[in-house]
Amino acid sequence: MFREILFDTISLLTILNPIAAAAIMLSLVRYSEIKTVSLKTSFAVFIASVVTMVAGGMILKFFGINIPSIKAIGGVVLLIIALNMIQGKEIAPTNTTKDEHNAAEEKDDVAIIPLAIPILFGPGVITTIIVLSEKHTTFKGKIVLLIAIMLSSFLTYLTLRNGAIISKYLGINGLKIVTRIMGLIIGAISFLFLIGGIKALWYS
Numbered sequence: 001m002f003r004e005i006l007f008d009t010i011s012l013l014t015i016l017n018p019i020a021a022a023a024i025m026l027s028l029v030r031y032s033e034i035k036t037v038s039l040k041t042s043f044a045v046f047i048a049s050v051v052t053m054v055a056g057g058m059i060l061k062f063f064g065i066n067i068p069s070i071k072a073i074g075g076v077v078l079l080i081i082a083l084n085m086i087q088g089k090e091i092a093p094t095n096t097t098k099d100e101h102n103a104a105e106e107k108d109d110v111a112i113i114p115l116a117i118p119i120l121f122g123p124g125v126i127t128t129i130i131v132l133s134e135k136h137t138t139f140k141g142k143i144v145l146l147i148a149i150m151l152s153s154f155l156t157y158l159t160l161r162n163g164a165i166i167s168k169y170l171g172i173n174g175l176k177i178v179t180r181i182m183g184l185i186i187g188a189i190s191f192l193f194l195i196g197g198i199k200a201l202w203y204s
Helices: 002-016 018-026 031-062 067-086 098-104 111-120 123-135 139-161 163-203
Strands: none
Touching: 002 018, 002 123, 002 139, 002 163, 018 031, 018 111, 018 139, 018 163, 031 067, 031 111, 031 123, 031 139, 031 163, 067 123, 067 163, 123 139, 123 163, 139 163
16 A cells, blocks of 8 residues: 555656746745745645546546546656656646746736646646546545645645745756656656556557
8 A cells, every 4th residue: 555655646746746846936926925825836736636536537438538548648648748857848848838937927826827737737647647546446546546646735835835945955957857857757657658558458
């Protein structure tokens, strides 16, 4: 159970990429607003994740989309995110655009949009939660995933809350190194999803 929680938490946390989000947040809010924005953003991520865990599979079934298909396309989405992170790009194109980032600078409240959605909670996270939710079919499995969502949301809050300190000590080069390492992890997860989805579709 511990290993499952650890795997799910690492999977979600690396795809959320709160370190990169913290760097973006610092460019959008005043120092006095960091605590409030961090709390609202991480709570919004938690709520969106739980809703996806509960309703994501039902929505897919309603539209007649099977899980292997989601795993396959999800693997592609995660691979794109991973490649952008490995290249050291600040904002993955699958999450948000530079125009959206510039528009966010003019907003009074950026905690929900664009920080929580789509910078943190983007298509990669949605796909991952749906796939993990279908993997954990038992009540115990759902509890494991819920704990992982809680942990990743809490760690996201801590990262955002201490974003200024992290950025100060890591610096630009340090942030890029961490982003590249997380990109490698996401890349490995993307291949697990992609190959698993293709195999399931092939033998179905």
